[in-house]
Each structure stands twice: as C-alpha cells, then as structure tokens.
Amino acid sequence: MRLSLPLKLVLGAALLVLYAPIAVLIAFSFNAGRRVSVWQGFSFDWYVRAANDARLIEAFGNSLTIAAIATVISTLLGTATAIALWRFSFRGKSVLFGLLGVPVVVPEICLGVALLIVFARTGLMTALPYPASLLPIALAHVAFAFPFVAIVVRARLAGFDPRLIEASRDLGAGEWATLTRVLLPLLRPAMVAGALLAFTLSLDDFVITFFTTGPGTTTFPVLVYSMVRFSVTPEINAASTVLIAVTLALAALAYKFQKPST
C-alpha cells in the first residue's frame, strides 16, 4: 500500500522532530567555531579537544568500566534467573517472574532514591577508593539491567524444545554437561543480545547513576550534565557523537543477534 500525502507529511514531521536535534548535535560537533548554532566551517578540532580533556576521558573510561562490569554481572544473573524460572517449579515462581518487571516499569528516579538510601546506609558510597568506587554504581546498574537480560533469555527459552534436555540426559550427560553443552550454546544469541542491551542501558544511564555516585567519581552522562549547566560547547557535541556511535553500533549488534538463528 502506498502512503497518501497527508500520511507522508505526518511521518515526515515525526521523523524531523525525532531526529533533527540529533542531526544538529552531530553536525555541530564538526563545526569550526565555538558557536553551537552558527555553522562556521568543517573541522575535527572539538574531537581533538575532547580527546585531550582529562576529565572527559576519565568519565568516559569510568562509564565503559561500569558498563562492562554491570554487563557481565547482569548477563550471568539474568540468564540464571531466566533458566531457573523456566526449568524449575517452586513456590513463588510467578511472583518472582512478576518482580522481574518491576525495575523495568518503576520510574528510574524512585529506583535511584531507593539505591541512594541503601548505599548511604551501608557506607558504600563514601568509603571506597577510586577503582572500587565504581562498583556500587555498577551494582546499581545491574539492578535495573539484569531483568532485561532475563526477559530476553526467557523469550528464547519459550521456544526451546525441552526434549533436547531429555535427549542429552538420555545420552548420558548429567545436569552440568547438559547446561554447558546444550542449553547455554543454544541460548548464546539471546545472552549476547541481552548483554548488549545491558551495556547500552548502563552506558547512557543518568538518573540512577546521578543518585549513586560518590564524591569525586563521575561518569560520562553525569559529567556532560554538569558541563552543560555552564555552557554548551561543541566539545560536548563531539563526545556525545562518539557515545551515539558506540550505542548505535551495539544496538545494531544486539538486533543482529536477536534474530532467530538456525
């Protein structure tokens, strides 16, 4: 069916509203001048400057480190949760499954405040020296990212033939061999997709990170926020463009792995 003209206009307007700001942001990261609204010629200056900004690089590194840690833990925890929910029947199973959705729907601000209270009470936020100080943030990210992994893995398990597990046992494999040789290899695409999802969620999280960051530690989104309160410089545009590129690349990978494989 071909789109009628009014529909085309609506669609065009929607795309414009959605993507024009991002396009402008990316375009002005290549602007030669300081202004963020007047084009003054093409240059990579702001990328060079961003790359030389120690604060920015440190924040970027922190974000990547936190995302990596959160991704590993979320993937393990989410996969284990999904398998447990699928494989075993136990009291409170449906309650547990329902609880999985909570971090997905609860406003991030509430989760942030809740985690802040927990971390403050346990002294996690103040006591730790530098690299260890990233751990509480990573754990906070796990709290909201692992349910996404569990949901993705569970979706794949729904189409999983339980006879494969029985065939494995029938052929002499115990629980462990069946897990590592049959179940996990077949879940790998879902685990990779879930992991990439967790990574991107963690990488650009602002609200929860803002609440759980101790003094002296910063992540990229939090740093950008503090920088734009003074002025928006093309340096931020450049750094943001890099972040967009990383996120998009990972999202594309996640999409590719999410597609059912043979």
Next chain:
Amino acid sequence: MTLLALDRVTKRFGTTTAVDDLTLDIRPGEFFALLGPSGCGKTTAMRMIAGFETPDAGRVLLDGQDVAGTPPEQRPVNLVFQSYAVFPHLSVARNVAYGLEVTNTPKAEIAPRVAEALALVKLDQRGDAMPSQLSGGQQQRVALARALVKRPKLLLLDEPLSALDRKLRAEMQSELKRLQRDVGIAFLLVTHDQDEAMSMADRIAVMQAGKLEQVGTPADLYARPATRFVAGFFGEMNFLDDRRAIRPERVRLSAGGSSRVTEAVFLGDRWSYVIDGTLRATASTDCTFAVGDAVTTVWTDADLLRL
C-alpha cells in the same frame, strides 16, 4: 530370560491414569512393539522405562534390577524421540559423538564408533552437515545413530515412522528391521499403526486406555485375539454377537439362498462383498457375484473366534 520387565506399573497425571497396572516383559534381542490408539499411554510407559517419569506404583526391572533410583543418564537404555530432538547446534557427527563425549569415552574410541554408527544408518557421507540441512528422515537417522552408538541393552523408539511419508515409511520399516537384526539390540517400538507393528515386531503388546489387552506374536494376535478390542484392531472383523466373531476371509459364499449381496468391490487379487448390509466377506476372483445376487453364507465352528 527377561531383559526388561514392567511389574504392575501405574502412572497417573492428575485424574487421568495414563498407564494402569501394566505388566510386560521384553527379552534380549527381540523386536517388541507396544501398540495402541493415540493417548493410550504408550509414550508414558516408554518414558518410565527411560527414567523421565516415575511410576506411582509398580516396578521397572532391567536385568532383574529395580531401576527406581537410577536417573535417565545412567540407564542402559536409549530413546529415539518422536520429534527426533537432534541438537541443532552440533553437526551430524558431533550429535552422534555426544553420548560418548559426555561419558568420557577415550577419544581414540569415539571416532571409529561414530563412523560405524553413521555407516549403519547410511549417513557416512553427511557427518559434517548441520541438522538444518537434513530432511526429516535423515534427522531421524541421526537420532537413531546417536542412540545406537551408545550400545544400549534396549532401544526405545517412539512412533519413529509416523512423521514420514508413505514411501519413506515402508523403506524405513524394512531398514529398521534389518538394523535390529544386525546390531542384535532389543528394540521397543511404540506405534499406533497395527500394520507397522505386524510387519516389524517379533511380539506385540496391545494397549488400550492405559491397560494391557494382550501380548503375543503377530500371528497369535490375528488368529486368537483375546478381547473384542484386539479382534477389531487387526484387519477386518465381523462381530456376530458379544462372544463370537469371524474374519471376512473365513466366510464362504455359495450361489442361491436367502441372503443378498449389497456391495461388491473388486480388489484385484480378490473380491470384497457386503452381505445383507452388515456381514463382510472376501472371496477369490473365481467366485464372482454381483450386487443383488442371492447367496448363502457358510462357516464352521473352527472358523469362529471366541472372545
């Protein structure tokens, strides 16, 4: 001599009794068929033998040993699933090697045994293929090779031929039979197809609604059915009353009399008639009647089956 015995085994799922007080024995090296209509409990019986279901009552004995506490991976039986359940992420050869690898069979032993098993099911050229590249019939051969390579004492086959088309089915029937003779392993074939059971099995157990109806050789079951159900299950049967029945080929016809031919169908090697609207009779091609002809039906006591 008994390889496997089911001793008064019962299995319930909620309110349905899937298997009801079933007693059976299978001998070493025999081709045994468990036959019955869909839903009569065949798969459940087989799953109890493999260890995937626990009987609510009764015992499963392998070589005289109660296997109640033995998990599936430690029972010397293997199962060919109705859905094949071939591992989609492993090549044909790796599928077949799986059962040897997970039980720490020496590497030097695995390769020749896999090759031998693949040759047995005529897949020796396809070892590197992935299951998704194979037809249903070929996937089933993988499942078969994967189980045979374990050299079980008893091989369980759940409706192995039901998913195949007719031509392939006939081929696989004789091939399974040949395979069973070659390897000398006892086969337990589950099927709802009486012709299949008849043509393949040394002995057949007929089940209905979870209960055993009769066990015997195909000839026994045909000539001396113990129950009305068994009598009606194999071939055609005329039930004269509650206690007597007669096969169509035992009904003799002679010309003239008070009965009428109401249907006549030529089958090539014989004629099939319906007399007076109910009684079926078959006759050789030199005994020809037309619809409406007057006939007399004749049989002796020896022709009758008593149920």
